[in-house]
Amino acid sequence: MVVDNSGTGLVRRHGVPKQVRVIENTANRGYGGGVNQAAAESGAPYIAALNDDAVVSKHWLDSLVRGMESDSRVGMCASQVILAGEGVIDSAGMLLCPDGSSRQRGHRRKPEEFAEGGEVFFPSGSAALYRRELFTENGGFDEDFFLYCEDTDLGLRARWAGWKCLYVPAARVFHHYSRTAGRVSSMKAYYVERNRLYVMRKNFPAGMRRRAWLAALARYFWHARYLGRPSSAGDFLREGNSFFAAVKLLVRAWAEYWGQRPMLDRKRAQTMQSARISAAEFEQLCQRFVISPRQVAAL
Numbered sequence: 001m002v003v004d005n006s007g008t009g010l011v012r013r014h015g016v017p018k019q020v021r022v023i024e025n026t027a028n029r030g031y032g033g034g035v036n037q038a039a040a041e042s043g044a045p046y047i048a049a050l051n052d053d054a055v056v057s058k059h060w061l062d063s064l065v066r067g068m069e070s071d072s073r074v075g076m077c078a079s080q081v082i083l084a085g086e087g088v089i090d091s092a093g094m095l096l097c098p099d100g101s102s103r104q105r106g107h108r109r110k111p112e113e114f115a116e117g118g119e120v121f122f123p124s125g126s127a128a129l130y131r132r133e134l135f136t137e138n139g140g141f142d143e144d145f146f147l148y149c150e151d152t153d154l155g156l157r158a159r160w161a162g163w164k165c166l167y168v169p170a171a172r173v174f175h176h177y178s179r180t181a182g183r184v185s186s187m188k189a190y191y192v193e194r195n196r197l198y199v200m201r202k203n204f205p206a207g208m209r210r211r212a213w214l215a216a217l218a219r220y221f222w223h224a225r226y227l228g229r230p231s232s233a234g235d236f237l238r239e240g241n242s243f244f245a246a247v248k249l250l251v252r253a254w255a256e257y258w259g260q261r262p263m264l265d266r267k268r269a270q271t272m273q274s275a276r277i278s279a280a281e282f283e284q285l286c287q288r289f290v291i292s293p294r295q296v297a298a299l
Helices: 030-040 060-068 132-137 150-160 186-203 206-225 232-238 243-259 261-273 279-288 293-298
Strands: 002-004 022-024 046-050 054-056 074-083 089-091 094-096 102-104 118-120 127-131 164-175
Touching (some): 002 030, 022 030, 030 046, 030 150, 046 060, 046 132, 060 074, 060 164, 074 132, 074 150, 089 102, 127 132, 150 164, 150 261, 186 261, 206 279, 206 293, 232 243
Parallel strands (some): 002 022, 074 164
Antiparallel strands (some): 046 127, 074 089, 074 127, 094 102
16 A cells, blocks of 8 residues: 555556555645554554655565564564665664654664664664554554654554564665655754654653653753764754754744643553553663663764
8 A cells, every 4th residue: 555645646647556555645644644544444464664765675574574473462573774875774673762852773883783683662664564453552653743753652652552572684674764854854853853742741651751851951952062063953054054943943842742731641641541561661661772862962
């Protein structure tokens, strides 16, 4: 299934094989909305999500399915995602910062450093496999995120529900990173900041939420320190954006977050009602797969 969110019939105009079903939307429903739409139209036991700027290797799906079927407790599988044209890792699973930000495990490191499979926190939604049971019981991707961090949110909700994630290095994907939205676009900066606040409010226990504010301040500090070197904040300015534009995006993201807190709290309550692990166990998982605010700012 291919979901065309362009609203222009773009996919069909380029022609598709007969065995491919195209779902055309009149408006962009966001990444999570598109995946949810395709999942609802299928009856498959597994749901593979793939970005439109990713190209899979020959045995990608077979490898993921074998990984999923190796353990009934595995509800998510992560691919070895390679940055196309560069030969280095984009992601080998994901890591979580104490402020709710998430970043790719192994980003820009050599693939041979991540040749061994094993448990990771959750997969990058750019190329992931989910068990339908996990997807259904957790309600799929949260469409209020629209773009970015919806994979983090689903991964954390799945962890609360007791599911595990397996990294499958044989499932290799070549990803043209952020080709759709741009690596340092204003749109991406806004959604990443707003949605990491959504992730934090929806999924963090009370103690972690209190500590998240200090972690966010630390990340802002390191972003400022790294403005003169290759980094997300530095690249944002080098693309012609101003410091004041960055501040404006932060204010907009925070304003949206404060307005949506009641909705986010209701969603957190729903997750906690079906949780199969304790808050202490969840915190241990977060510490096991942590990335620091400084490391986030440096990427």
